[in-house]
Amino acid sequence: MPFRSIVKKFGVDLTYSEMISSNALVYHSEKTHKMIQKSPLETPYIVQIAGSDVDVIKKAVLILNEVEGIDGIDLNCGCPVPKVISQNSGSALLKDLDQMAKIISCIKKYSNKRYTSVKTRLGFSEKIPSKIAKVCENEGVDFVAVHGRTRSGGYKAEVDYDAIKEFKDSTNLPIIANGDIDSFQKAKFVKEKTNCDALMIGRGAIGNPWIFYQIKNSLSEIKKDKIKEIIREHLNEVIKFYGKNGVKIFRKHLHLYSKTLPNASAFRDKINKISNPQSLVDEIENFFT
Numbered sequence: 001m002p003f004r005s006i007v008k009k010f011g012v013d014l015t016y017s018e019m020i021s022s023n024a025l026v027y028h029s030e031k032t033h034k035m036i037q038k039s040p041l042e043t044p045y046i047v048q049i050a051g052s053d054v055d056v057i058k059k060a061v062l063i064l065n066e067v068e069g070i071d072g073i074d075l076n077c078g079c080p081v082p083k084v085i086s087q088n089s090g091s092a093l094l095k096d097l098d099q100m101a102k103i104i105s106c107i108k109k110y111s112n113k114r115y116t117s118v119k120t121r122l123g124f125s126e127k128i129p130s131k132i133a134k135v136c137e138n139e140g141v142d143f144v145a146v147h148g149r150t151r152s153g154g155y156k157a158e159v160d161y162d163a164i165k166e167f168k169d170s171t172n173l174p175i176i177a178n179g180d181i182d183s184f185q186k187a188k189f190v191k192e193k194t195n196c197d198a199l200m201i202g203r204g205a206i207g208n209p210w211i212f213y214q215i216k217n218s219l220s221e222i223k224k225d226k227i228k229e230i231i232r233e234h235l236n237e238v239i240k241f242y243g244k245n246g247v248k249i250f251r252k253h254l255h256l257y258s259k260t261l262p263n264a265s266a267f268r269d270k271i272n273k274i275s276n277p278q279s280l281v282d283e284i285e286n287f288f289t
């Protein structure tokens, strides 16, 4: 499955697509369309675009308007990758809030989807949460996801939850807090600290997808049976999406799921040789007891 960010909000789970370059959507639409393929489980479904040129953004929005099942368009104002920055896209927009406003306004004007949203960092090098919040509010976005780092902070600087709170306090927009949420306890802490409306979890779900079940059900611990059930469901969905090739793709997830358990190394050796889906199901049954 392509990288997805999942948002937890009062029992409603939003799914975000991987960022789509508006240029790619306009000029290489076949491959890019595959990236936005949606599972029926992913509702509401938000497609994220990146770009800095109003005309290209407009064309990308018009293309997405023709795709059914998309509930909203999100503007990426957080990507730190040099190739994206050099095109004045992603977090580079935080250096030019007027341009950011123009792009949001263009999405709002042409999109036929229910929601327009923004995913942002706290700033490019300087933290400017309230200024960004005002741009989003003035342009009429529906909600904002805030990754609590600047672009300079990359993926490792300490996440500034106070600055996410400042963002939240500067606006009436619903705010999704993001950054380093890797456990039920941390989710609770971030929710209380920022007073946010929802949480977005990326890396913390890798090897630990039951974090969503725990948050939804307020569980500080998770039972082994539930873990096994979630692993089985994950395998089923991966096989549905990738076909037989899914068995191979699923190995890396099983490596993570088994990592801290006894005899993990023998289990890894075994599953690395399996290519039949049912044999993999049997091994999972035996190992996760």
Ligand SMILES: Cc1cc2nc3c(=O)[nH]c(=O)nc-3n(C[C@H](O)[C@H](O)[C@H](O)COP(=O)(O)O)c2cc1C
Pocket (backbone or CB within 6 Å): 003, 005, 017, 018, 019, 020, 048, 076, 078, 079, 119, 147, 155, 178, 179, 180, 181, 200, 201, 202, 203, 204
């Ligand atoms: C491999 C990878 C790909 C990512 N792709 C996107 C993306 O396409 N769009 C986006 O808004 N954020 C993207 N992010 C950033 C995450 O959404 C998130 O803001 C960041 O990882 C911090 O949250 P986390 O600690 O929960 O992972 C990506 C992060 C990683 C590690």
